[in-house]
Amino acid sequence: MEDPLDLGKLTITKSNVENVTPHKVAVVAFIREFGLLKIGGSVLSPKYRKDFCILALKLIQCPDMEFKELEHLLTHGKYNLMSTHLQNFCSCLQTVYRSGVSALMHCVTSTIEKLMIEQSETCPCMITRSSVLGLYLRRIMLQLDKLTFIQLVSLYKSFCLYYQEGRPGLMIRSLSKEKLDNMEVQSGMSSTSPTMPDESKQHDLSIKMAVMHRDHAFEERQWSRKQAELFTAQQANLLQINEKKALPPKQLQKTIMEIMNDLPEYSDIHFLSFLNCLRMRELCGAQDSLYNCFDRSLGNVAGNLSTSDRNKHFRYAALNRAAMHTQFGHNQLNPDDKAK
Structure with a gap:
């Protein structure tokens, strides 16, 4: 019987790779939307900034989690998060889910361009390259650049399954009543637009996702x-x-x-x-x-x-x-x- 331990085949190359997973894409989107709020001039109180930093560090260090777990972590009340931040985060993930590979790439690349590149002397970068968040974002970007187109498509498909198997509406329903009222007013203002094409498109996408789930087995958790x-x-x-x-x-x-x-x-x-x-x-x-x-x-x-x-x-x-x-x-x- 062969010894299952073959020391000659052990390598250390895999340990330094930051695998890009759907969870990590969601974490990048979460960081991105907070940074965009600051760039947009939103007033962020110390409790929001502190809890965001603690939560971002937790998300970077913890293993990949399912979307339902992520939603629960963001909405169960332990962390003080702005309703606008959560709403924009939901919209970002929904855009990636509906728009395809290009939206996924844009979510990551735009984070680097808008948050880590100094625009001018009066507008410094929001995240420094040597910070904890900066190093994390750079690792994700480098690994994303190394992926082939087929690998990018596989990543997008696994992201769709990751997003679809969660409860995408839970986070929005957990927002404050005032924010929900504002969202209802906004949805009422745009209610004159036809919804049937979107519903049809969503139905077709759901069918495609069901087929992909049956034919492919994507890993939801990968440990760095x-x-x-x-x-x-x-x-x-x-x-x-x-x-x-x-x-x-x-x-x-x-x-x-x-x-x-x-x-x-x-x-x-x-x-x-x-x-x-x-x-x-x-x-x-x-x-x-x-x-x-x-x-x-x-x-x-x-x-x-x-x-x-x-x-x-x-x-x-x-x-x-x-x-x-x-x-x-x-x-x-x-x-x-x-x-x-």
């Missing part, structure tokens, strides 16, 4: 290296300090498998799997995860380690193995280990 590192550190800390606040064992193991699939060279996720197996009192899983963790971590840096560093690595692995057996009550030395 930075997201995986943050998740691993948070969950490992909780498992050792306050286990009740960590994810439930089954849900955590499912997420661990997703990260392993997206980042096969990331060794620390196997140590998180090891801690989760210890929690579940699963000896075989804990032992396999521990071996995979140290085998992969050694394989990734084998050429850069001196002999003394390699020996430290093996001693640390042996110490963790001994701690594992202690957790399971194996207090006597195994006969096989005595022979060694």
